[in-house]
Amino acid sequence: MKPFCLLLCLLLIFSSCNNNEKRNTSEDRNAYVPDSIKASTDAMGNPVADGRKFIRSAELKFQVQDVTTTSTNIESIVRNQGGFVTYTNLSSSIDNRETLQVSRDSSLETIYYILSNELKLRVPNRKFDSTLNAIASLVDFLDYKVIQADDVSLQLLDNQLTKKRANKTNGKTSAETEAYSKEKADDAEIADRGLSDQLRFSTISLVFSQRQSIKRSMIPNNKDIAAYTPNIFVKIWDAIKIGWTKVEDLFLFAIEMWGVILLAILAWLLFKRFSNKKNKIQNFNP
Numbered sequence: 001m002k003p004f005c006l007l008l009c010l011l012l013i014f015s016s017c018n019n020n021e022k023r024n025t026s027e028d029r030n031a032y033v034p035d036s037i038k039a040s041t042d043a044m045g046n047p048v049a050d051g052r053k054f055i056r057s058a059e060l061k062f063q064v065q066d067v068t069t070t071s072t073n074i075e076s077i078v079r080n081q082g083g084f085v086t087y088t089n090l091s092s093s094i095d096n097r098e099t100l101q102v103s104r105d106s107s108l109e110t111i112y113y114i115l116s117n118e119l120k121l122r123v124p125n126r127k128f129d130s131t132l133n134a135i136a137s138l139v140d141f142l143d144y145k146v147i148q149a150d151d152v153s154l155q156l157l158d159n160q161l162t163k164k165r166a167n168k169t170n171g172k173t174s175a176e177t178e179a180y181s182k183e184k185a186d187d188a189e190i191a192d193r194g195l196s197d198q199l200r201f202s203t204i205s206l207v208f209s210q211r212q213s214i215k216r217s218m219i220p221n222n223k224d225i226a227a228y229t230p231n232i233f234v235k236i237w238d239a240i241k242i243g244w245t246k247v248e249d250l251f252l253f254a255i256e257m258w259g260v261i262l263l264a265i266l267a268w269l270l271f272k273r274f275s276n277k278k279n280k281i282q283n284f285n286p
Helices: 002-032 067-080 125-136 153-169 175-200 232-256 258-284
Strands: 054-064 084-101 106-124 141-151 201-210 213-220
Touching (some): 054 125, 067 084, 067 125, 106 125, 175 201, 232 258
Parallel strands (some): 054 201
Antiparallel strands (some): 054 141, 106 201
């Protein structure tokens, strides 16, 4: 009985060692993948293979209850996720405009419009899925959702090889060749930094709108001008009032000029008297 128990203990110890070795091997393999790649998933949401590096992006178009409130909520979500907004375009598109006359001088204008917003977001790669899930809770009706994952592993490798070749030829070739190699290395460095930025921050493009809204307002009626044209009797009465005003103005002018008028009358009387005397003298002396 003792040999059997001893054999059983040895088997248990051996099995435990094998499990620990497999667990350590699996942990080492996962530790090899950088954090940014561990958090990445492909377009279908499956874990990526070791050594693969994906640039992930998403495009969504949907409808919401209120565009302004949703825009504020999305901006708050992005800030909480450690991202930022790179573009926003809030606009209204008018579907129809109607004008109804309600009085002689006023009309009711009705505008049918759709308010929409276009946003471009940059969020950390590891927060890509959680950001999309948070935005999905604000969607009232989804038009489409496109998620894309571009594998840039080969591009990164090509950039690294280009920079290494430039370093090897440095000082060993002609000046023209060396300048060309350095230019290629600089281009590779710029491309490398751009890919690195896109690997760190994913891009999410959103286009969302709300249902058609209506805005009504009272405006002046500028079309029906004939309604304000007075009839003939009103015009006659206005002419009488204007004529009487002219008479009053003339009377007031005469009062203001009484001195000049008095001198004119005296001058006329003196002239008349002098003329009469002259005529009498001429009649006396034929």
